[in-house]
Amino acid sequence: MTKTKYTFCRICEVACGLKVTVENNRVIKIEPDREHPVTKGFVCRKGLRIDQFMYSPDRVLHPIKRNGNAWETITWDQAISEIGARIKTLIREHGPNSVAINAGSAMAFDFAGAAMINALVDGIGTKNFFAPGSVDCNNKFVVHQYMYGSPFRLTFPDLPRVKMLIAIGANPAVSQMTFIQAPKAIQKIRGIVERGGRVVFVNPRYTESARATGEQIFIRPDTDVFFLMAFLNELIHIDGVKHERVSRYMTGYEILAKLSESWTPERQEKVTTIPAGTLRDLVRTYSQADGAALYCSTGINRSTNATLAFWISETINAISGNLDREGGTIVGQGLFDMPRIMKKAGKLERRDRTRIGNLPSVCDIFPVGVIADEILTPGQGQIRALINYGGNPAITYPNPAGRLEKALSELELLVCLDIFRNETANFAHYLLPTTTIFERPDLPMVLHWMAGIQPVRYVQYTERMVDPPEDVREEWWIFVKLAHAAGIPLFGIKFLALIFKLIDCLERMPLIGRKLALTSEGIIDLSLRLASQAAPLKKQVKKYPHGQMLKPVLPGMFLGRRVLTEDKRVNLAPELFVENAAKLEADFRREIEIKDRFKLVCMRERLTHNSWIHNSLGFVGPKRRTNYLYMNPSDAVKCDLKDDDIAEVSTTQGAVKIPVKVTPDMMPGVVAVPHGWGHQNADGLTVARRYHGVNINYLTPDGPDGCEKLAGMSHLTGVVVDIRRVENGVRS
Numbered sequence: 001m002t003k004t005k006y007t008f009c010r011i012c013e014v015a016c017g018l019k020v021t022v023e024n025n026r027v028i029k030i031e032p033d034r035e036h037p038v039t040k041g042f043v044c045r046k047g048l049r050i051d052q053f054m055y056s057p058d059r060v061l062h063p064i065k066r067n068g069n070a071w072e073t074i075t076w077d078q079a080i081s082e083i084g085a086r087i088k089t090l091i092r093e094h095g096p097n098s099v100a101i102n103a104g105s106a107m108a109f110d111f112a113g114a115a116m117i118n119a120l121v122d123g124i125g126t127k128n129f130f131a132p133g134s135v136d137c138n139n140k141f142v143v144h145q146y147m148y149g150s151p152f153r154l155t156f157p158d159l160p161r162v163k164m165l166i167a168i169g170a171n172p173a174v175s176q177m178t179f180i181q182a183p184k185a186i187q188k189i190r191g192i193v194e195r196g197g198r199v200v201f202v203n204p205r206y207t208e209s210a211r212a213t214g215e216q217i218f219i220r221p222d223t224d225v226f227f228l229m230a231f232l233n234e235l236i237h238i239d240g241v242k243h244e245r246v247s248r249y250m251t252g253y254e255i256l257a258k259l260s261e262s263w264t265p266e267r268q269e270k271v272t273t274i275p276a277g278t279l280r281d282l283v284r285t286y287s288q289a290d291g292a293a294l295y296c297s298t299g300i301n302r303s304t305n306a307t308l309a310f311w312i313s314e315t316i317n318a319i320s321g322n323l324d325r326e327g328g329t330i331v332g333q334g335l336f337d338m339p340r341i342m343k344k345a346g347k348l349e350r351r352d353r354t355r356i357g358n359l360p361s362v363c364d365i366f367p368v369g370v371i372a373d374e375i376l377t378p379g380q381g382q383i384r385a386l387i388n389y390g391g392n393p394a395i396t397y398p399n400p401a402g403r404l405e406k407a408l409s410e411l412e413l414l415v416c417l418d419i420f421r422n423e424t425a426n427f428a429h430y431l432l433p434t435t436t437i438f439e440r441p442d443l444p445m446v447l448h449w450m451a452g453i454q455p456v457r458y459v460q461y462t463e464r465m466v467d468p469p470e471d472v473r474e475e476w477w478i479f480v481k482l483a484h485a486a487g488i489p490l491f492g493i494k495f496l497a498l499i500f501k502l503i504d505c506l507e508r509m510p511l512i513g514r515k516l517a518l519t520s521e522g523i524i525d526l527s528l529r530l531a532s533q534a535a536p537l538k539k540q541v542k543k544y545p546h547g548q549m550l551k552p553v554l555p556g557m558f559l560g561r562r563v564l565t566e567d568k569r570v571n572l573a574p575e576l577f578v579e580n581a582a583k584l585e586a587d588f589r590r591e592i593e594i595k596d597r598f599k600l601v602c603m604r605e606r607l608t609h610n611s612w613i614h615n616s617l618g619f620v621g622p623k624r625r626t627n628y629l630y631m632n633p634s635d636a637v638k639c640d641l642k643d644d645d646i647a648e649v650s651t652t653q654g655a656v657k658i659p660v661k662v663t664p665d666m667m668p669g670v671v672a673v674p675h676g677w678g679h680q681n682a683d684g685l686t687v688a689r690r691y692h693g694v695n696i697n698y699l700t701p702d703g704p705d706g707c708e709k710l711a712g713m714s715h716l717t718g719v720v721v722d723i724r725r726v727e728n729g730v731r732s
């Protein structure tokens with residue numbers, strides 16, 4: 001029987017509405033959902049090909065265990081009991097921190113899994129909880145926490161009304177933006193220009209976005225903080241500050257103003273290469289725009305001054321009167337006021353420190369730049385086991401010259417929960433096969449539900465499109481079973497351990513058991529009820545298959561009302577940031593010293609998604625066989641390189657060889673490489689491994705020195721590299 005169902009994509013934050021045709025428990029067609037109230041039929045090619053992942057011949061369909069170089073199929077009972085026993089022993093002998101968890105980006109799109117992995121972390125009592133935040137956006141959480149009182153009080157530009165948008169380190173045409181749900185992002189941005197506004201992309205690469213609309217300004221990588229300091233300086237200089245608003249709603253202005261004094265437009269030019277006149281012109285337009293926003297994304301998040309740079313950009317939006325105004329930036333609201341609830345419960349405020357490097361946790365999560373050290377360095381708290389859920393650290397985390405892979409290979413226990421046997425799973429002892437997004441019910445998670453990064457508020461609950469394959473399990477189920485087998489009380493609460501034990505017994509009883517057993521629907525429902533104390537929302541939402549609209553959050557609802565700092569004011573000059581800003585002088589001098597060296601940046605491509613979509617022919621293929629080193633023609637001449645020559649790119653730690661593409665889109669002195677490639681050794685990915693490509697994280701630094709100190713952000717951009725030609729010719 002054929003059925004049409006509505007759901008949403010969970011590959012990226014846009015959460016595009018999809019219409020799915022199902023026949024005999026098989027997805028036979030995926031189309032855009034044109035009736036979706038927000039995404040309105042917008043969808044990209046990835047969302048339309050979700051079936052390629054579900055039905056890939058490489059999909060792992062049974063639990064497997066490594067036996068030397070081979071993998072053997074085992075039962076769930078065996079997998080759970082062996083892994084549970086191992087975890088129990090490790091905790092007993094070496095303490096809870098010896099067991100680490102890494103939750104990859106899949107966690108952000110799996111409501112029940114995310115709830116239960118957190119329960120498991122709390123149950124184990126381990127501090128060693130990792131996730132990609134420190135290679136993505138933790139600097140933003142830290143800035144929001146210190147300025148607005150909660151990591152989840154997030155700002156986003158009011159795209160439909162903004163009159164000047166300055167996008168720094170973002171490529172919306174390819175990546176669809178982050179920290180804002182913006183379907184058709186580039187069309188929305190084009191709309192700014194069409195209504196007479198101005199859009200400027202500040203980027204070392206002339207991107208697909210700048211090509212589509214607006215203007216391009218080249219900036220030398222990892223110097224944004226100096227550009228932003230000078231922007232602040234000039235804004236104050238031309239008196240673009242809304243003093244009345246600042247004194248009513250904010251604190252710390254004098255300190256901030258003092259800090260920016262020495263950073264003149266002329267000074268920043270020496271390192272950013274942005275002419276002082278250009279910066280002045282930008283500031284003038286920004287301050288006269290009557291609704292303007294600076295928007296920063298991952299290009300600055302992975303810089304050596306990630307937190308300071310983002311902080312300064314937020315202060316500019318704040319003091320210019322653009323924070324919380326129409327056409328400026330808005331602070332959203334999730335389904336309910338999660339930041340306030342979390343704050344009251346003292347959640348997400350834990351400030352643990354890593355054993356190696358003394359780096360802070362952000363939202364209870366440690367920086368991934370020190371995982372290898374935490375595994376390789378003996379002593380109390382050394383990581384001996386890692387449960388890796390929906391992530392591929394071997395490719396996506398700093399891995400200089402394969403150091404992280406070496407660390408993974410030394411673990412006493414590595415368990416991967418994935419749909420594929422990826423590079424990280426190559427080192428695993430067990431691989432537990434999980435559902436794909438169409439095989440579980442869901443509610444858009446962290447950023448929508450908790451932080452409200454939705455300019456248009458709605459909620460969409462989805463049921464599963466099809467039942468999962470017989471021997472595949474949902475992630476939350478695996479966490480509950482593992483906890484049970486290891487004698488770990490979920491959430492760290494013994495009483496709950498008893499309840500889960502009871503549920504486990506009930507589940508085994510044929511009729512009544514099924515009704516009472518825990519389900520993902522139940523977890524979602526319960527979480528909603530606990531958090532909102534509302535009626536079962538799931539039922540309500542089910543009435544709205546395309547999503548239910550919620551009351552909008554309007555500009556003017558944040559300042560003086562929803563700021564969560566102790567004095568309810570925006571803190572423009574948190575002490576921690578001000579103290580750290582002193583280091584900028586030394587960083588500035590270093591920038592001048594290295595101004596003639598090559599710098600490497602990362603980039604994304606339309607058809608790939610981090611490391612995991614290369615295994616489908618629809619996304620790679622004859623025309624996209626590899627990633628490339630993109631470089632400016634003048635640099636190519638200097639290095640005696642031309643298209644398709646192979647270059648060796650090296651740092652003090654390692655080197656990679658990669659084919660070259662010469663393009664004026666790169667600013668001179670800067671090279672770019674798409675991340676997520678380098679699958680040659682993944683024998684579980686039969687398509688991806690046939691393609692060439694380089695894992696660019698072989699060149700990014702790890703260890704405490706490779707991490708920014710305030711949020712633990714890895715230095716993935718502006719990496720100083722040497723480049724030389726190694727051979728001619730085209731790679732086959």
Ligand SMILES: Nc1nc2c(c(=O)[nH]1)N[C@H]1C(S)=C(S)[C@@H](COP(=O)(O)OP(=O)(O)OC[C@H]3O[C@@H](n4cnc5c(=O)[nH]c(N)nc54)[C@H](O)[C@@H]3O)O[C@H]1N2
Binds near residue numbers: 202203222224606
């Ligand atoms: N097609 C596709 N879409 C994706 C993803 C994907 O892999 N593929 N990934 C998703 C994920 S996980 C995320 S977090 C988002 C990220 O979304 P974005 O933040 O928009 O990510 P990118 O497209 O990598 O854009 C980063 C830009 O920063 C520039 N850049 C690099 N270094 C610097 C610097 O030092 N200064 C400045 N000013 N710019 C710099 C790069 O040239 C690049 O254009 O995208 C999401 N969307």
Ligand SMILES: Nc1nc2c(c(=O)[nH]1)N[C@H]1C(S)=C(S)[C@@H](COP(=O)(O)OP(=O)(O)OC[C@H]3O[C@@H](n4cnc5c(=O)[nH]c(N)nc54)[C@H](O)[C@@H]3O)O[C@H]1N2
Binds near residue numbers: 422437
């Ligand atoms: N050099 C460099 N490194 C980067 C970046 C960069 O720009 N440059 N970007 C960083 C960013 S922003 C991010 S978010 C990270 C991403 O880092 P990761 O999360 O480690 O990487 P992904 O490639 O997204 O891995 C997703 C994994 O989840 C699996 N998966 C897919 N769907 C499901 C599912 O439903 N359930 C389960 N259990 N597994 C599933 C996939 O098979 C894949 O193995 O990479 C970061 N690394």
Ligand code: SF4
Binds near residue numbers: 011012
């Ligand atoms: S933009 Fe593409 S990947 Fe992102 S949610 Fe929409 S369909 Fe999925």
Ligand SMILES: [Mo]
Binds near residue numbers: 132136
């Ligand atoms: Mo990301």
